[in-house]
Amino acid sequence: xxxxxxxxxxxxxxxxxxxxxxxxxxxxxxxxxxxxxxxxxxxxxxxxxxxxxxxxxxxxxxxxxxxxxxxxxxxxxxxxxxxxxxxxxxxxxxxxxxxxxxxxxxxxxxxxxxxxxxxxxxxxxxxxxxxxxxxxxxxxxxxxxxxxxxxxxxxxxxxxxxxxxxxxxxxxxxxxxxxxxxxxxxxxxxxxxxxxxxxxxxxxxxxxxxx
Numbered sequence: 001x002x003x004x005x006x007x008x009x010x011x012x013x014x015x016x017x018x019x020x021x022x023x024x025x026x027x028x029x030x031x032x033x034x035x036x037x038x039x040x041x042x043x044x045x046x047x048x049x050x051x052x053x054x055x056x057x058x059x060x061x062x063x064x065x066x067x068x069x070x071x072x073x074x075x076x077x078x079x080x081x082x083x084x085x086x087x088x089x090x091x092x093x094x095x096x097x098x099x100x101x102x103x104x105x106x107x108x109x110x111x112x113x114x115x116x117x118x119x120x121x122x123x124x125x126x127x128x129x130x131x132x133x134x135x136x137x138x139x140x141x142x143x144x145x146x147x148x149x150x151x152x153x154x155x156x157x158x159x160x161x162x163x164x165x166x167x168x169x170x171x172x173x174x175x176x177x178x179x180x181x182x183x184x185x186x187x188x189x190x191x192x193x194x195x196x197x198x199x200x201x202x203x204x205x206x207x208x209x210x211x
Contacts, residue, residue: 007049010197019045020202023130023171026041027203031145033097041065043070043079058100058180074175081179085168085205091140103131111157122152122198129210141183142208148198155195158203161208165189169205172198183207 003014024148040046041064047056054062061169069076086092087118091103098104106114107124114123124147129140142161148154158165169179180186189196189206198204 001141014031018202019075020171022075024149024201024203026079026082027169027171027205028147030086030094030144031205033092033094036086041068042077044069045075075097077175078179081181082169084181085179086143088134089129089130089140089143090134091127091143094132098131104126104160106155107158109154111159122146122154122156124149124156129208139210141210144206144208146196146198146204146206147203148200148202151200152200153200158189158194158206163208163210165206165208167204168207169203170199171203171204172200183209 003017005011005014009015026042031037046064046068048057048061051057053060075175094103103127105112105128107126108114108120108122114120125145127143129142132140134140142163144159144165146154146156165188166183166186167180168183168186171178186207196204196206
């Protein structure tokens with residue numbers, strides 16, 4: 001999705017929307033089960049100018065421009081913290097894909113009502129941290145992920161886990177506010193079946209810590 005302009009642009013709004021979309025894709029990948037497949041340079045917005053098969057291009061299309069690292073510190077920070085979030089939560093790195101009695105439930109804007117139709121553009125899922133353990137034997141936190149690919153605000157019901165939810169990721173927010181390194185510093189996000197508003201084309205991650 002190029003938001004109306006093919007290739008680089010000086011339009012600040014288009015570039016902002018593109019950065020959010022990149023963060024959406026990064027978040028979706030690193031919140032998924034299995035081994036993430038990353039291309040070197042993704043962490044600092046490296047581009048191959050639309051060429052998805054550049055192995056035979058010995059030119060600027062396939063070369064890694066390391067100056068992009070300095071120019072895209074915002075994306076690099078987000079990438080690093082998403083990787084750290086994944087490492088901090090064993091429920092995101094399960095070995096058996098929920099085949100041992102559950103651990104994941106699917107939702108839409110309403111709890112337990114996901115829309116699996118071809119036209120659906122939003123989805124949420126809850127990962128039960130009690131199904132995964134840290135190395136010291138502690139259960140993991142619960143994680144709730146809301147993904148809105150539509151052009152409209154969506155309002156998701158937050159499942160009641162008997163504990164407070166905290167918003168640790170919101171790709172729609174500006175740099176420095178879209179991801180929090182420490183959960184206890186993330187803003188509160190409701191408790192008992194509150195509705196959470198998710199901006200168009202964004203991903204939000206809530207965590208309910210088990211203290």
